[in-house]
Amino acid sequence: MKERDKFILMVAVFLFVYCLPLNHPRVGSAILEAFFMLQDYAQKHVLVCLVPAFFIAGAIAVFVSQASVLKYFGAGANKILSYGVASVSGSVLAVCSCTVLPLFAGIYTRGAGIGPATAFLYSGPAINVLAVILTARVLGLELGVARAVGAVVFSIVIGLCMHFIFLKEEKEKEAAALKLPPPEEDRRALWQYGVYFSTMILILVFAAWGKPAEPVGFFNAVYEVHWYLAAFFLAALAIILKLWFEKDELTTWVDATWGFTKQIFPLLLGGVLAAGFLMGRPGLDAGIIPDRYVAAWVGGNSLSANLLAAVVGAFMYFATLTEVPILQGLLGSGMGKGPALALLLAGPALSLPNMLIIRSVMGTKKALVYISLVVIMATLTGMLYGAMAG
Numbered sequence: 262m263k264e265r266d267k268f269i270l271m272v273a274v275f276l277f278v279y280c281l282p283l284n285h286p287r288v289g290s291a292i293l294e295a296f297f298m299l300q301d302y303a304q305k306h307v308l309v310c311l312v313p314a315f316f317i318a319g320a321i322a323v324f325v326s327q328a329s330v331l332k333y334f335g336a337g338a339n340k341i342l343s344y345g346v347a348s349v350s351g352s353v354l355a356v357c358s359c360t361v362l363p364l365f366a367g368i369y370t371r372g373a374g375i376g377p378a379t380a381f382l383y384s385g386p387a388i389n390v391l392a393v394i395l396t397a398r399v400l401g402l403e404l405g406v407a408r409a410v411g412a413v414v415f416s417i418v419i420g421l422c423m424h425f426i427f428l429k430e431e432k433e434k435e436a437a438a439l440k441l442p443p444p445e446e447d448r449r450a451l452w453q454y455g456v457y458f459s460t461m462i463l464i465l466v467f468a469a470w471g472k473p474a475e476p477v478g479f480f481n482a483v484y485e486v487h488w489y490l491a492a493f494f495l496a497a498l499a500i501i502l503k504l505w506f507e508k509d510e511l512t513t514w515v516d517a518t519w520g521f522t523k524q525i526f527p528l529l530l531g532g533v534l535a536a537g538f539l540m541g542r543p544g545l546d547a548g549i550i551p552d553r554y555v556a557a558w559v560g561g562n563s564l565s566a567n568l569l570a571a572v573v574g575a576f577m578y579f580a581t582l583t584e585v586p587i588l589q590g591l592l593g594s595g596m597g598k599g600p601a602l603a604l605l606l607a608g609p610a611l612s613l614p615n616m617l618i619i620r621s622v623m624g625t626k627k628a629l630v631y632i633s634l635v636v637i638m639a640t641l642t643g644m645l646y647g648a649m650a651g
Contacts, residue, residue, distance in 0.1 A: 262297020269431075275489070279553070287549060287551075288549065290547045290548065291537075291538045291541065291549040293546050293547075294536065294537050294541045294542060294547040294548055295534045295535070295537035295538040296534070296537070296540060297300075297537065298533055298534070298536065298541070298542050298578070299481045299530060299533050299534050299537060300343070300538030301515070301542060302530075302533045304576075306469075308468075309469045310465065310467040310468070310469045311363070311526070311529075313461060313464050313465035313468060313469075314362075314363040314364055314465060315363045315518050315520050315522050315525075316461060316514075317363070317364060317367070317458070317461050317462065318363035318364055318366055318367035318517075319514050319516075319517035319518030319519075319520070319521060320367075320458065320461065320514060320517075321364070321367035321368060321371060321517075322367055322370065322371060322517040322520075322521075323455065323513050323514050323517045324328045324510075324512070325367075325371060325454075325513070327563075332383075333375060333380070334346075334368055334372075334373035334377040334378065336345070336547065340376075342480050343376075343377040344376065344377060344380055344416075344420055344421070345419050346377075347377045347378075347380035347384060347416065347420065348380050348383040348384050348413050348416040348417050348420075348467065349384065349413065355600045361381075361382060361385030361386050362382075362525055362615060362618045362619070362622075364380060364381075364385065364520055364527075365378060365382045365430075365619075365622070366524070366525065366618075366622045367383070367521070368381065369622060369623060370622075371479065372434070374424065374431055374434065374435075375423045375424060375427050375430070375623070375627065376420040376421055376423050376424030377379050377420060377432060378420075378623075379419055379423045379631055380416040380417060380419065380420030381416075382610075382619070382631075383412075383415060383416045383419055383420075383635065384412065384413070384416035386609045387412040387416065387606070387609050387610040388616075389414065393405055393408055393409045393412075393538060396408050397586075399484065399599070400592065403650065404598065404601065404602060404605075405644050407602055408602065408605050408606065409443050411602065411606050411642050411646075412606065412610075415606060415610075415635075415638055415642075417639065417640075419631070419634045419635065419638065422634055423630065423631060424636070426489070426630055427627065427630075428477070428521070429553075436448065449505060452517035453505055455500055456478070456565070457498075457505070458500045460494050460497050460501060461498060461589075463490075463491075464491055464495055464498065465493045466488045466492065467483075467490040467491040468487070468489075468491040470484055471484070472484050472488040507626060518625045520618070524621060525618050525621075528614065528617040528618055528621060529614045529618060530614075530619070531579060531614075531616070533614050535613050535614075536576065536578040536612060536613045536614065537576060537578075539576065539577075539613075540573075540576070540578075556558070559573075559597065559600040559604075560595045560597055560600075561597050562595060562597045562598070562599040562643075562644060562647030562648060564640070564644065566597055566599070566600045567599050567600050567603045567640045567641075567643035567644050567647070568603075568636070568640045568642065569600070569638035570596075570603040570604040570607075570639075570640075571603040571604065571605065571606070571607040571636045571637075571640045572607075572636055573608075574603065574604035574605070574606075574607040574608030574639070575607045575608065575611040575612070575616075575632065575635065575636055575639075576611075576612065576613050576616075577608060577612065577613075578612040578614060580612065584604070584605060584608050584609055588601050588604065588605065597647055598646065598647050599643040599644055599645075599646050599648070599649045600637075600643055600647070601643075602637040602638075602642060602643045602646045602647070603640055603643030603644075604643075604644065606635075606638070606639040606642060606643070607635055607636055607639035610635060611636075612630065613633060613634055616628065618630055619631060619632070624630065
């Protein structure tokens with residue numbers, strides 16, 4: 262950060278604190294809500310979601326060769342393969358908009374093209390099988406199908422837009438990749454790496470497995486034993502590390518994991534605090550912006566209603582599955598179906614903490630373009646769906 266930027270930040274923080282009307286009940290409630298939300302995030306997401314994600318990101322940085330990343334996700338990779346894999350990744354990783362960040366940073370820093378990388382960044386939290394099923398059950402099959410189809414199409418379109426907007430840089434990256442030396446011979450087989458990464462992904466999936474709304478069915482049966490499954494795969498990972506990896510390799514892995522943690526975690530906590538102050542925890546009208554204003558402004562199917570829903574969803578933090586009961590309440594308060602879909606498409610994939618990290622990973626310009634694409638497409642899709650749904 263430049264010295265000028267540091268000075269501007271210090272002045273902004275000073276003026277905010279100096280002018281903050283702490284005696285106002287709403288302000289006091291919002292400040293308390295910010296720390297409640299931070300605590301809630303720390304208790305429910307850091308250990309079971311972020312920590313496994315950081316270790317996976319570190320493993321990608323250390324053990325996945327740059328040649329492999331470039332082969333499947335690089336600027337010159339087969340577009341059908343790279344975008345196809347990236348666009349359905351969320352069906353495997355039931356993660357939120359913040360948990361996906363270390364994984365995105367891992368593949369992007371290893372040379373993945375901006376298109377496939379951002380397609381993965383969007384699809385990770387947006388195409389969540391549990392969330393789509395819950396949406397269909399609680400909000401209706403029509404909205405559930407619209408969310409699933411919209412999310413898959415979104416990830417591909419957004420990735421392709423990012424690719425063509427930054428085509429010059431992508432061509433330079435592709436040309437540079439051609440000059441890379443061939444990868445060194447690895448003493449481990451490809452199937453061993455597959456088992457290693459699959460084990461870590463399963464730890465993340467089962468540790469973060471949320472409690473379903475209905476106390477019956479497959480997802481509830483898995484929830485009842487999800488800690489046992491996570492512990493089993495954690496023990497399997499310990500055996501894999503003991504048998505297949507050298508001590509110096511594990512040290513390098515931990516160092517890479519720590520590098521991602523230092524880059525992402527502080528900004529993430531600051532973003533959660535800010536989101537809690539502005540909007541409050543989901544379902545509680547305690548943020549600085551009252552819920553009644555949001556509900557009143559997103560009725561009908563106008564451009565402004567859909568745009569506001571997309572923008573609010575983009576800035577608000579949604580833990581996995583929490584967007585469904587929130588939408589249920591807003592729909593009951595008069596929210597239109599179009600704005601509801603706009604919020605569903607923008608909300609889970611973006612959040613204020615998420616935006617801060619995206620900027621730190623790929624720069625201000627690319628981050629602004631990506632965020633704008635998500636908001637614009639969510640707005641237009643919401644309007645189209647609202648018109649079709651009547």
